[in-house]
Amino acid sequence: MRTIAEINDKISQQRAVVWTVEELKARVAEMGVTQAAKTVDVITTGTFEPMESSGAILNLGHTDPPIKIRQCWLDGVPAYAGFGAVDLYLGATQVGEAADGEEMREKGGGYVIEDLIAGKPVHLRALGQVTDCYPRSSFETTITRDTINQFYLFNPRNLYQNFIVGVNGGDRPLFTYLGPLQPRLGNAVYSNPGAISPLLNDPDLQLVGIGTRIFLGGGIGYVAWEGTQHFPLQRRLPNRTPIGPAATLALIGDAKQMDARWVRGCYFKSYGPSLMLGVGVPLPVLHEEVVARCTVQDQDLVAPVVDFSIPRRVRPTFGLVSYSQLKLGRIAIDGKSVRVAPLASLFLSRQVAIELKQWIEAGTFTLTEFVAPIPADQTFRPQDAWGSQIPID
Template sequence: MRTLAEINEKITAGKATVWTVEQLKARVAEVGVPQAAKEVDVITTGTFEPMESSGAIINLGHTDPPIKIRSCWIDGVLAYSGFGAVDLYLGATQPAEAQDGEVSRERGGAHVIEDLIAGKSVHLRAIGQVTDCYPRSSFETTISSKTINQFYLFNPRNLYQNFIVGVNGGDRPLYTYLGPLQPRLQNAVYSNGGAISPLLNDPELQQVGIGTRIFLGGGIGYITWEGTQHFPLQKRLPNQTPIGPAATLALIGDAKQMSPKWVRACYFKNYGPSLMLGVGVAFPVLQEAIVQACAVQDKELVAPVVDFSIPRRVRPTFGLVSYAQLKTGRISIEGKTVRVAPLASLYLSRQVSLELKQWIEAGQFTLTEAVAPIPMDRTFVPQDRWGSQMTLE
């Protein structure tokens, strides 16, 4: 139907027709897939949800005399320093440490990242390994995004293609990465946005790959690799959408361009800090099949209901539930009505999709062709601590 070059020419000229994925779904319901595919050039998707496998690369610049940092705390949060002399990696879920060494779970790396993106100054304390070329033993200062060299998010696992619904069939409250789960199935929490979520509209990852340009935290980012725990071989429905956690992506982007509107720290009670992140993906309409995939509805997507009261890697489930049912706010588990809430902000997910649409319409965001596909043959390898041991002879 179109080439990517043709679509980018239309974007640059301000003539591209861009719809959010919800606008596309509504139009397909009116005129069908073939006609909608003729009318639209680009479809935008978005999500705003916790993505705890995130973090920031920071380069401080060299001190005088130089220091080779081997331990470093930014606003009390330990940053990894085991590579370049003044290179750091600040993990979003790393908790802050008090002066007495106690851990404060309510603040962590995500809060420092948000503060730096917001232009605030933060305290830094470093201990060095003294060598002939790095004679300094310690360093203390305040830094901001303007006083450091590189400051970019490098996130090993974002954009889960699908996820789970968490419940608690036990007799005490549980505090999880989905938030509090009340005992005896008093509540349920789901994470994915369903039919508005980016990768459920591209089930076989045909429209994304290494080098794909994306909306990341209010700035421009890129897909760099498959994400950790990438599991595209998850069981799938006939429409090729997965029935549980499946594909993931690793993302990168310049944090100096980002906005605290789209990068927000959060805290899960008795669990720890995490990072709420806005991510948007645009799909060029190169063929009709792309519109067909993006026409998927919440009633055609499912997630497993998982019981967190069983402390095992593989937990029992109460079957599958559709996203249409989840979004009603009530699901039924073994005859019991259970209230359910999303962990992702559906409102802000829609706003990500809309902002990306506006960027493209204004000619500020063109689309890139992937330099390599995301592998679709990865298996999921667990670590069984009590498994069989190898005998050497």
């Protein structure tokens, strides 16, 4: 029906018809898939949820005399300095340190990234390896996003296509990456926003690949690679959506263009710091099947209910539950009514899709052809303490 070049031509003339994925689902109910596909050019999706496998690359610029940084702290949070002399990588989940070396668990890399994006000053302390070309041994200053060279997010694993529902069947509270789980099935927590989530509306990643332009943290970003723990071979329903964690994407984008509204440091009690991130993906309507895939509803999507009280890599589950059930606020587990809460902000997920729609309608955001597909046959390999292939003396 259309090509991306044709859609971009309409975008540049501000004639493109753009619907959020929620609007698309409602319009299809009124006019059907075929007519909707003839009408709409781009469908926008969005999510705002914790994405802990995220971080920022920073280049500070050289000091005089030069320093080869090998240890560095940003507002007390260690940054990795094991590559270029003044290149750093700050992980979103890195825990802060006090002056005495004790951990400051409620201060993490995600907060520092948010502060830099917001234009706030950040204290930097660095120790160097003294060499003939890098004679300086230490350095201390205050930086902002405007006083450094490159500052961009490079996130190894974002946009889980689906995820789990966490519960606790044990006898004590558990503090997890989904937040606190109360004992004896006291609560349940899920993370994915369901039917408005980007990759559940493109289940086989036919429209998303390496080089796809996206909304990332309030700025423009790109799909850089498959994400870590990418597992497209997850079991799927007849509608091709996975029943649990499946595809993931690695994302990259200029943090200097981002907005702290969409990049927020956060802290999970007794677990650690993380990062809340807004990501929006535009889906070009190249043919009717694109619209058909996007009609998926919360009742058509499921996630596994996983018991965190079993401290193993593979935990028992209480079966599958639909996102429509999760969004009602209670689910039944073994005959017990369990209250449920989302980690993803459904309101802000919708706002991401709306803002991306406005960018496209204004002609300021065009679509890209991806340069390579995301692998569709990636397996998921566990890591065991003693591999059978390693001889033991």
